Amino acid sequence: MTNLLLIRITCPSRRVAEEIADAALEQRLAACANLEGPVTSTYRWKGVVEHAFEFVLWIKAPDAHWSDIEALVNTLHPYDVPAIVALPCAHASKPYEAWVNENTDA
Known part of the structure; x- marks a missing residue:
């Protein structure tokens, strides 16, 4: 198991x-x-089935940064309830995992 997360966030626009x-x-x-x-x-929102075009943002980060990333998304995202989920990375190449850790404050 690695210490990395793959975080998926749906956003209303590319911006x-x-x-x-x-x-x-x-x-x-x-x-x-x-x-x-x-x-x-x-998706269902306030009892109504909605359809929308969204953009999917994937963020690769150390597990230790989950809370800070969640707070950042909640600050910058316009939705009342942003869809932000994290998947643990069971495996990653050692050089890639080292690169992620070197390029973050992990």
Whole structure:
């Protein structure tokens, strides 16, 4: 098991996703971010099924930075309840894991 997380955040626009990614890297909370989309999202909000185009932001970071990244997203994200989930990385190449740790304040 590694100490890395793959954090997935859905964002309403490319601009919001890039702002979160830039802030996470500038604050050395994450070493890398990837942006995908737009994707189609279907979800229930306040009792109504909604459809929207969103962008998926993937952040690679040490597990120790989860709370700070969650707080950052809650500050910068316009949604009342941003979809932010973290997947533990069971395996990563040793050089990549070292690179992530070297490029964050882990």
